[in-house]
Each structure stands twice: as structure tokens, then as C-alpha cells.
Amino acid sequence: MTTRTIFHLDMDAFFVSVEELFDPSLKGKPVVVGGKADQRGVVSAASYAARKFGVHSAMPLRTAAKLCPQAIFVEGHPHRYREVSQKVHEVLQSFSPVVEMASIDEAYLDVTGTERLHGPPMLAAHKLHERIKQGTGLNCSIGISTAKLVSKVCSDQAKPNGVLWILPGAEARFLAPLDVRKIPGVGKVTEANLHKLGIRKVGDLARLDDSFLEERFGKWGLALAGKSRGLDAGGWFDSPIGADDAPKSISHEHTFDRDTADRETLDSMLARLTEMVARRLREHQLFARTVQIKIRYTDFSTFTRAHSLDHASHVDTEIVAEVRALFERNWTGKPIRLIGVQVSNFERCEGQMSLLDQGKSERWSKALAAADAMRDKYGEGSVGLASAMRGRFRERVHENPASLPGKHPKKPS
DNA sequence: TCTGGGGTCCTAGGACCC
DNA sequence: TCTGGGGTCCTAGGACCC
Numbered sequence: 080m081t082t083r084t085i086f087h088l089d090m091d092a093f094f095v096s097v098e099e100l101f102d103p104s105l106k107g108k109p110v111v112v113g114g115k116a117d118q119r120g121v122v123s124a125a126s127y128a129a130r131k132f133g134v135h136s137a138m139p140l141r142t143a144a145k146l147c148p149q150a151i152f153v154e155g156h157p158h159r160y161r162e163v164s165q166k167v168h169e170v171l172q173s174f175s176p177v178v179e180m181a182s183i184d185e186a187y188l189d190v191t192g193t194e195r196l197h198g199p200p201m202l203a204a205h206k207l208h209e210r211i212k213q214g215t216g217l218n219c220s221i222g223i224s225t226a227k228l229v230s231k232v233c234s235d236q237a238k239p240n241g242v243l244w245i246l247p248g249a250e251a252r253f254l255a256p257l258d259v260r261k262i263p264g265v266g267k268v269t270e271a272n273l274h275k276l277g278i279r280k281v282g283d284l285a286r287l288d289d290s291f292l293e294e295r296f297g298k299w300g301l302a303l304a305g306k307s308r309g310l311d312a313g314g315w316f317d318s319p320i321g322a323d324d325a326p327k328s329i330s331h332e333h334t335f336d337r338d339t340a341d342r343e344t345l346d347s348m349l350a351r352l353t354e355m356v357a358r359r360l361r362e363h364q365l366f367a368r369t370v371q372i373k374i375r376y377t378d379f380s381t382f383t384r385a386h387s388l389d390h391a392s393h394v395d396t397e398i399v400a401e402v403r404a405l406f407e408r409n410w411t412g413k414p415i416r417l418i419g420v421q422v423s424n425f426e427r428c429e430g431q432m433s434l435l436d437q438g439k440s441e442r443w444s445k446a447l448a449a450a451d452a453m454r455d456k457y458g459e460g461s462v463g464l465a466s467a468m469r470g471r472f473r474e475r476v477h478e479n480p481a482s483l484p485g486k487h488p489k490k491p492s
Numbered sequence: 493t494c495t496g497g498g499g500t501c502c503t504a505g506g507a508c509c510c
Numbered sequence: 511t512c513t514g515g516g517g518t519c520c521t522a523g524g525a526c527c528c
Binding site: 093123124136137181182183184185263264265266267268269299369371381382383384385386387424 | 520522524
């Protein structure tokens with residue numbers, strides 16, 4: 080096997096940079112994307128100016144507001160992020176055919192054997208960097224090595240706006256002095272567990288016996304041993320770039336502004352979330368067998384309850400019936416902070432339906448396609464199951480009484 | 493400091509089957 | 511009468527990532 084050359088490209092402060100693209104006055108200022116300063120929620124992204132105050136992603140918005148009161152808080156524009164991400168993807172595809180978007184703002188490229196086209200790795204990376212800048216107006220960082228994992232760590236070390244190349248054979252030496260937390264997959268919990276064993280640096284990890292790690296951390300420990308030596312060992316990192324992008328689950332969830340035990344509010348939210356989930360199933364031409372709900376109470380205790388249907392479905396009414404049954408059986412009646420709906424266990428099929436069901440489902444498919452088209456044209460709120468609609472109107476009334484026709488006092492003119 | 497939303501992968505026990 | 515062993519599916523929970 081020849082050595083591979085893997086690029087990992089990561090956009091710098093992606094959400095913030097896109098916001099700056101649309102509003103250049105934000106440039107250089109402390110900007111926080113994720114919501115208003117007093118909202119329930121967490122920071123999605125923070126500008127480098129905001130990070131100086133200790134603000135970072137996943138931090139509660141209210142905490143960020145305390146650390147940096149002068150920060151500009153913006154809700155964010157997911158649609159714009161997707162659009163720019165698509166542009167990045169196009170630039171990458173024009174550069175190399177073997178591309179995998181790992182998330183909205185990062186990608187892997189296998190550029191093995193492109194030397195004649197692009198030159199040696201460092202030159203190729205600078206070329207790519209320039210093309211991304213030209214195509215999107217944004218900065219990125221690029222890590223280069225023989226393995227996905229090392230390249231990812233590399234691009235992180237290269238930030239902001241840099242390129243870093245680890246020569247073949249130097250992987251372990253590069254990783255050794257870094258904190259174990261730098262290894263993708265090692266989070267708070269694993270870090271703490273490793274610290275308890277006196278393991279702080281990747282080098283400490285690399286020196287241990289595989290068997291020791293496997294004993295303590297199972298299958299994962301074995302992968303960890305490989306990772307610490309710069310190998311794409313175990314799980315996702317093992318897979319070639321550009322493999323299998325079919326979703327394995329689809330979900331939507333919602334955290335209420337204030338915890339609620341109101342039947343109707345909860346019911347309509349469940350219906351709405353189910354509609355969104357079912358719609359995306361149809362977009363992917365998938366049928367789901369397993370339906371799951373999620374409930375989080377005021378004290379943050381969180382429960383999931385799942386049930387598998389006897390046949391796979393992507394029909395709103397079928398899924399919502401199961402969602403309601405699960406909710407009915409498992410809600411304690413206490414106020415709820417968050418509810419969610421998830422489907423999984425997908426089938427791509429038309430198969431195993433009775434003729435009667437087929438007729439029924441054909442009619443349904445047509446009706447649902449029409450509803451989907453309506454939503455595309457007039458927005459997500461235009462069509463819905465009856466109870467989801469009730470919830471929507473209630474909310475509109477709540478927000479803005481004047482928006483409902485009839486029953487409201489005439490505006491003074 | 494009071495904790496979003498969308499995902500992936502792993503573990504583990506019990507059911508069920510051969 | 512006291513109890514196998516492997517494989518797979520289902521369900522619940524948890525760590526982690528962006």
C-alpha cells in the first residue's frame with residue numbers, strides 16, 4: 080500500500096465569518112452566534128475577539144453575556160451557512176474527486192497521486208487555500224498528513240488561516256507532546272479517566288500496552304492506542320474518504336422558552352416535530368421502522384422511549400400515532416423542558432405492503448407530496464396536521480394578537 | 493454558569509432463536 | 511433435578527462531535 084496524502088480543511092470561525100460576509104461592520108468585534116443574550120441556549124460560534132473574553136462554543140448564552148457584555152449576539156442564519164458550505168464543497172470537488180464533507184465547515188480530501196496536477200502537498204494546500212478564499216471570501220486552515228486523524232489534529236494546530244504538514248513517519252512525534260484531549264473522540268469524561276491513570280499527554284498514551292488500554296476502556300481503548308501513534312484505528316477514522324453518506328437517524332427536538340405541562344402545547348409540538356421528521360424521510364426516500372421520543376424535565380433528567388413498527392413508514396399520521404402513544408405511556412405529567420422526535424432503522428423499500436396498503440399509501444404519497452410542495456412555496460407553517468396547526472395559531476396569537484384575522488380590536492388609524 | 497439541536501458510535505441487558 | 515453458547519434484534523443510556 081502506498082502512503083496516502085490526506086488533507087483536512089476546516090473553515091475558520093465559520094458561522095461568525097459568514098455573518099461578517101453579510102454585515103462587514105461586525106469585523107473585528109466580539110460576535111456571538113447562537114441567540115439573544117438572555118435566551119435559553121448555548122453559543123454556536125464566537126469570534127476571535129469574543130474568545131479573548133473566555134467565550135467559547137457550547138457555553139450557555141447567559142454566561143457568555145456575563146463574560147462579555149459588549150458582545151454582539153446574533154441568532155444566526157443556518158440557510159446561509161448551508162449555502163456557503165455548498166460552495167466550499169464545489170471548490171473542493173473541482174480540486175480533487177475524493178472529497179468528504181465531515182460537517183458543515185470541514186472536509187477531508189484524499190489527494191494521493193495528484194502531484195503532477197497540483198505539485199507537492201504544501202504547494203497544493205496553498206493553491207486550495209487560495210481557491211477557497213476566491214470562491215467564498217473566507218479563510219480556512221488545512222492539515223496534511225498520511226492519516227485522517229492526524230490531519231484533523233493538524234488543521235486545528237494550524238488555526239487560524241494556516242497550513243501544517245506532518246511528514247510521513249513523523250506522526251507520533253507530532254502528537255506526543257499534545258494533551259490527550261486533542262485526540263478527536265477524547266472528551267471531558269475520557270480525559271478525566273485518563274488523568275486518573277496519570278496519562279496527560281498523547282505520548283504517555285502511546286507508551287502504554289494495547290492490552291492495558293483494552294482492559295480499561297474496551298474496544299475503544301484499543302482504538303485509542305492506535306490513535307495515539309497516528310493511525311486511523313477504529314471506528315469512523317478507519318473508513319475511506321467519501322464512503323456512505325446515507326443518514327442513520329433523523330430527529331427534531333425543541334426546548335421551550337419556559338417549561339410547560341400544558342397538554343395542548345406539548346401535543347402540537349409533538350405533531351410539528353413529527354411532520355418535520357417525516358418530511359425529511361420523504362426527501363431522502365427513506366422509510367423508518369423505529370420511532371423514538373425524548374423528554375427532558377425541569378431538573379434536566381432526560382428519558383428516551385422507542386418502539387419499532389411492524390412495517391417501515393414515512394407517513395405523518397402513522398408516525399405521529401406512535402409518537403403520541405409513547406408520550407402517553409411515559410409522561411409523568413411534570414413540566415417539560417424539551418421534547419424530541421427521532422426515527423431510525425431505515426429501509427429504502429417499496430416492499431412488503433399488502434395490495435390494500437399499497438393503494439392507501441399511494442394516495443397518501445400524493446397527498447403528502449402536495450403538502451410538501453405547499454410548504455416549499457408558502458413556508459413551513461402553511462400546511463399541517465390539525466393539532467400542529469392549533470398550536471401554531473396559539474403561538475401566533477401569543478406573539479402578536481393583531482396577526483389573527485377577526486377577533487381583535489381595530490388598529491387605531 | 494444553568495445547560496441547543498442535529499447527528500454518530502458504543503455498551504449492555506433481555507428476548508428470542510437455533 | 512438447575513442450566514450451554516452464539517447470533518441478532520430491540521431498547522435505554524451515554525460519550526462525543528460540530
